Amino acid sequence: MRAVSADEATSSWDLGMVPRPFRVRKNRRELNDVVTLELEPESGEPMAFEPGQFTMLYLHGIGEIPISISGDPSHEGVLVQTIRSVGAVSEGFCNLSEGDMVGVRGPFGRPWPVEKTDGKNLLIMAGGLGLAPVRPAVYWALQNMDRIKKLNILYGARTPDDALFPSQLLGWEAVDDVKVLLTVDRPVDDWYGRVGVVTDLIADLDIDPQETIAMVCGPDVMMNFTIQSLRAWGLDGENVYVSLERNMKCAIGWCGHCQMGPHIICHDGPVFSAPEVAELMSVWEL
Amino acid sequence: MAAIKKIAELLSAHPLFEGFDSDTMEFLAGCAENKAYRKGEYIFKTGEPADKFYILRSGDVALEMQIPGRARLTVQSLHTDQLIGASWMLPPFTWRLDARAMTNIRVTRVDAACLRDKCDENHELGYTIMKRFLPIIAERLQATRMQLVDLYAPMSEVGTRL
Numbered sequence: 001m002r003a004v005s006a007d008e009a010t011s012s013w014d015l016g017m018v019p020r021p022f023r024v025r026k027n028r029r030e031l032n033d034v035v036t037l038e039l040e041p042e043s044g045e046p047m048a049f050e051p052g053q054f055t056m057l058y059l060h061g062i063g064e065i066p067i068s069i070s071g072d073p074s075h076e077g078v079l080v081q082t083i084r085s086v087g088a089v090s091e092g093f094c095n096l097s098e099g100d101m102v103g104v105r106g107p108f109g110r111p112w113p114v115e116k117t118d119g120k121n122l123l124i125m126a127g128g129l130g131l132a133p134v135r136p137a138v139y140w141a142l143q144n145m146d147r148i149k150k151l152n153i154l155y156g157a158r159t160p161d162d163a164l165f166p167s168q169l170l171g172w173e174a175v176d177d178v179k180v181l182l183t184v185d186r187p188v189d190d191w192y193g194r195v196g197v198v199t200d201l202i203a204d205l206d207i208d209p210q211e212t213i214a215m216v217c218g219p220d221v222m223m224n225f226t227i228q229s230l231r232a233w234g235l236d237g238e239n240v241y242v243s244l245e246r247n248m249k250c251a252i253g254w255c256g257h258c259q260m261g262p263h264i265i266c267h268d269g270p271v272f273s274a275p276e277v278a279e280l281m282s283v284w285e286l
Numbered sequence: 287m288a289a290i291k292k293i294a295e296l297l298s299a300h301p302l303f304e305g306f307d308s309d310t311m312e313f314l315a316g317c318a319e320n321k322a323y324r325k326g327e328y329i330f331k332t333g334e335p336a337d338k339f340y341i342l343r344s345g346d347v348a349l350e351m352q353i354p355g356r357a358r359l360t361v362q363s364l365h366t367d368q369l370i371g372a373s374w375m376l377p378p379f380t381w382r383l384d385a386r387a388m389t390n391i392r393v394t395r396v397d398a399a400c401l402r403d404k405c406d407e408n409h410e411l412g413y414t415i416m417k418r419f420l421p422i423i424a425e426r427l428q429a430t431r432m433q434l435v436d437l438y439a440p441m442s443e444v445g446t447r448l
Contacts, residue, residue: 033440084440128438158438185433187360192388195348195363197429204365219437225428 016252019058019103020044022079024096030082030164034129035094036070039079039102046076047104050111051136052243052271056251057081058103063089066248068133069107073140079104082132108251109270112137112215113241121149121207125226127156127198127218131164133243134217138172145177150207153180156198160184160191198222199229209234217243224281227274240274293318296394300341302369302418310411313404317397329370329385336373336381337399342366345391350384363388372423374398
């Protein structure tokens with residue numbers, strides 16, 4: 001379960017424990033309590049990453065938090081991270097201005113298995129802020145449409161105003177072989193779209209479940225419900241992947257803060273196949 | 287007769303009635319008719335007798351609640367091929383929600399009072415109908431629970447701060 005043995009790494013640098021200085025290039029407000037930061041390294045190589053990986057973002061003097069990378073993996077020069085203000089550290093990040101400095105460790109974790117989508121349909125299912133960690137996989141798919149059959153994106157938001165990246169959702173929908181469906185839990189007066197949970201949208205898929213890889217991200221309850229619904233639809237659990245969010249601290253599998261059953265989320269995940277974690281996700285406070 | 291045959295074909299193609307024998311399908315088709323509603327038109331309203339159900343053949347429908355002093359609230363939307371209405375199965379056989387066409391829609395409307403009587407006479411048919419409708423009702427109940435949980439609420443509203 002441990003990520004790095006003493007033989008494998010000999011210094012804090014090798015272990016990934018030392019933050020690199022990054023400068024805020026842009027802070028874009030997505031929702032009332034959500035921003036997307038564009039960060040660039042103050043010096044040295046850009047940070048390459050794979051879709052689904054995360055970083056540890058350090059705000060000097062305040063603290064460090066794990067945040068999924070939400071940007072395009074082919075744009076190595078800029079690190080894009082979408083953050084919701086839920087506590088002192090995340091609120092501090094949301095209030096950063098252009099030119100401010102932060103520390104970044106990573107990237108860490110097992111990525112989305114995009115290579116498994118070769119010749120298959122890719123189904124992305126996201127709820128709420130869960131669209132951010134799967135967005136790199138969407139970017140990857142859009143740049144590799146010759147490798148996959150169809151890209152389907154099913155997204156559930158609380159209200160129409162809470163939908164993340166709305167203009168991008170519209171743009172993706174216009175691409176050949178891409179289907180985007182949005183549903184909301186709570187509509188507003190002028191909403192003529194869908195109302196209901198994200199799993200309701202599965203009925204509208206016109207793809208073969210036997211030829212599909214699903215990547216699911218959202219609150220645990222939503223992911224659990226989605227796994228069950230996808231199985232009922234005919235998708236083998238082995239082809240369903242979820243991204244878990246837990247209280248990562250060291251991010252290299254040493255401290256155990258993010259342990260869930262036999263898994264150290266920061267190292268063994270955050271992306272898991274459904275059979276690996278589905279039962280554990282139902283255990284109270286695990 | 288030709289119209290009944292066409293409706294029987296339409297209903298047979300729907301998963302709800304898949305595998306029904308030809309006599310049952312003929313009976314169901316005899317109790318059914320195709321209808322169209324314009325965008326904004328109500329299909330039924332809360333409190334009215336629930337003596338029909340509908341298979342939505344095309345378009346979108348909103349299930350709404352009227353709350354005094356507040357704008358009408360859409361609790362769920364229904365789309366092509368979905369069932370509209372299950373209140374015909376249980377007393378007091380009145381609609382609990384409003385159903386309003388969000389777009390121009392086409393439906394196959396089935397006389398549920400007629401089917402109810404038939405199910406009372408023929409329990410085997412009644413059991414089969416129950417088995418087909420209950421999973422839809424259960425799925426919608428589960429979805430309603432998920433909406434109640436308000437999964438995507440900001441932490442500030444949930445009351446937990448990390």
